[in-house]
Amino acid sequence: MATKKDASEPQAWNPPNVPLPPPTYSQVCITPIHPSSKLITLAGQTGLQSDGSIDPEISVQARKAYEAIQNCLKAAGATPRHIVHVRHYIVKESGNLEKDKLDLVDRGWGDAWMEFMDKEADGHRPPDTVVGVASLAKAKLLYECEVTAVLSA
Template identity: 65%
Template sequence: MSSNKPHAFNPPTVPTPPPTYSQVCITPIVSTSKLITLAGQTGISSGQKIPSDIREHAKGAYKNILSCLKAAGATPRDIIHVRHYIVKTGNPDQDGKDIVDCGWGELWMEFMDREASGHRPPDTVVGVAGLAISGLLYECEVMALVSG
C-alpha cells in the first residue's frame, strides 16, 4: 500500500460482502504503522447453510477473522479492540443466560490462546435483536494495529 489513505478490500479467502462495505480496511497511522479494521465477521461462507448453533457461528467468524488479518499482514496478536454482537433468539435456554455465557466466549478465548498467545484486547459485548441476514446469531468486529 503506497498511499497514506485508507485501503478497503475483500480478501479472496472470506465471503464476498454486499456492495455496501468491504471486509478489511488498512489505514496508515504514521509511515511505519497501519490501523486495520475488519467488517463484522460471521460464521457463514458463500453458499453455506446458516448454522443453528451460536458456537458454530463463532467458530466460523474466528476463522474468517484470521483470514482477514492474514490478508492485511496482521495476526490476532495485533488486535487492539473487539466488538461481539449476539442475537437474542427467543429460545429461553439461550436467552436466559447472560450474553457472555452463551457459548461464544470460551471459543474466543481458545482462539486467542491458540493464535495470540493468550492476548486479551479490550472488547464490547452487545446483545442485539438481529443482524444483516435472518438466522445469524453472532458477529464479531476487530481492529488491529501493525507497526514496523
C-alpha cells in the same frame, strides 16, 4: 476513470478466502496512522458461509467468524496478536428459550473466543465490548465479531 491509490489513504478490499460481502462494504481496511504503522479495521465477521449456510449454534457461528477474522488479518499482513479492540454482537432473542435466559456473555461464544486467542495470539486479551442486538444482517445469524488491529513495521 481509475484513480491512482494514495498510500497515505485508507485502502479497503475483500480477501479471496472470506465470503464476499454485499456491495455496501469491504471486509478489510488498512489505514496508515504513522509512517511505520497501519490501522486495520475489519467488517463484522459472522458464521455465514460462502455457500449461504448458517449453523444454528452460536458456538459454531463464532468459530467460523474467528476463522474469517484470521483470514482477513492474514490478508492484511497481521495476526490476532495485533488486535487492539473487539466488539461482539449477540442476538438477544434467538428463539431458544433456555439459551435466551442466559446472560449474553454465557451463550457459548466466549470459550470459543478464548480458545482462538490462546491458540492464535498467545493468550492476548484485547479490550472488548459485548452488545446485545435485536437482529443481525441475516435472520439465522446469532453472533458477529468486529475487530480493530494495529500493525507496526
